[in-house]
Amino acid sequence: MKSIISAILLLFAMNTSAQEFNKKVQDQYRNQEVLLNSCTREGLTTFPEFKAGYDSYYAAYKPDSVVLSELTKLVKGKKMTIVLGTWCGDSKYQVPNFLKVADALKLSENDITFLAVDGAKKTENGLIDKLKIERVPTFIFTDKSGTEIGRITERPHETLEKDMLIALSTKPALPGKPEKKF
Template identity: 40%
Template sequence: MKKMLSIFFLIFAVNINAQEKCVTKLDEKSGNPMLIGLINREAFADTNYAWWFDAEYKNYNVDSASLEKVIDKLNAYNIVIVMGTWCSDSRREVPRFFKILDYLKFPQEKIKMIAVDRNKKALDREIDKLNIEKVPDFIFYNGATEVGRIVESPKESLEKDISAIITK
């Protein structure tokens, strides 16, 4: 009986944890679905998001010359992406950012992506610690230390801004 009860609580805990990772809510402003919480790149395969992700990814040309200095250094970093599936800047910059990361062969497991609502809130309080004012927000970490951000849109280009952060 004890073993059955333990298995029940384990399954229950896993289900609760899975439910808190990501939800889809209706955006009151647009009437479209939006993702809230921890997401991964596979979320963009959904037809609600694939139309903008795939088009922007396909049409973006990576400036490989601007990445020469970071091609061997970026893997030492972790990246947190905070974005809104409702946000036009996120819809433009996030697919481009992933195309750059793919070009650099950056490990997907070193990326944490959080989808927020229009109030820049997610499902847990962790987002509050990140001081998000605009999205998308690409935050670069070396260990536990934040070393730089690209907020809303790049200053020069994504490639040049990434290079400036990594080669500080």
Template identity: 35%
Template sequence: MKKLFIILSATLLIACNTSKEKNKVGKNTSNEMISENNKEKINDTVTYEDSVMLLGKANRKGFQMDAFKDWFNTGYEDYKVDTETAEKLKPLLKDVDITVFMGTWCEDSQRETPHFYKILDAANFDESKLTLITVSEEKTTPQGYEEGKNITNVPTIIFFKNDKELGRIVEYPIESLEKDMFAILSGKDYKHAYAE
């Protein structure tokens, strides 16, 4: 038994050292869950610096892991939703799908993602129409979810209607999340922070 423990300890030590050499992203730490509908892994974590990060498809439950719940819950609870604009968003969000690319390692993502979820809750958004993709510092996923999406900064929140992109908020809102969402969804001329 002692021999087995030593072998396992050595294996873990090698795996951790190897993972830090690969852009500080490591091996799966087995916190993932399997989506009931499509059997995809969600809320998959990998080692990152002295903790972990989510990598790949995720959902709100992933933010309740110990590594993320403090910033997520505090950001959610402390955010004051512009309820007037959230009410205006309700009918506009009905036929919309949203894809969010964010990094649990990224301060901008840590700030904006909880706020975004609180706005969606205030607008009674159907969360089954939200796809959350968590990326590495290189803005990539092992599955390639970012391919063809032009993800340069995170968070990037993309709004779709009938599979056509209506617009996106990149890294931070221009006016506020609610007002930027309203501008995009109501068809106003909107340019995100990095638009040319």
């Protein structure tokens, strides 16, 4: 009996912790369907509202090969989290450009996490509460331990790859000190 109860509790825990990827919801703030919470690249690039400009922006972006060669060393062992809105013009433009850079760097999809927010820049279950998101897209770079080492907020100052180079070259801040942000 004890093992049956344990098995039921385990199945319940697995079902409640399993996250639905590419969840579509009607956003009350934007009055349109949006993706919410964790997404996959495929989910983003096939979502109609996001797909509309994705192919053309991705095709048109030409990353700087000199900067890419410098970035190649710096991205090893790093993780990237992209907080975006499928409704957001900057997200629709910058995320395809970032993915063009990521593809040129041959980044693993396991190293990139996509988190989609609603029009109030929120997710369910506090998924982004600790990330201090003010604008989207926000590209967050972390080291092996999960410590944030830099971020690009909304749009780059120069280009995505140049701003990534600066963000990834920056040493993590001391506890209590802010990280390098753009």
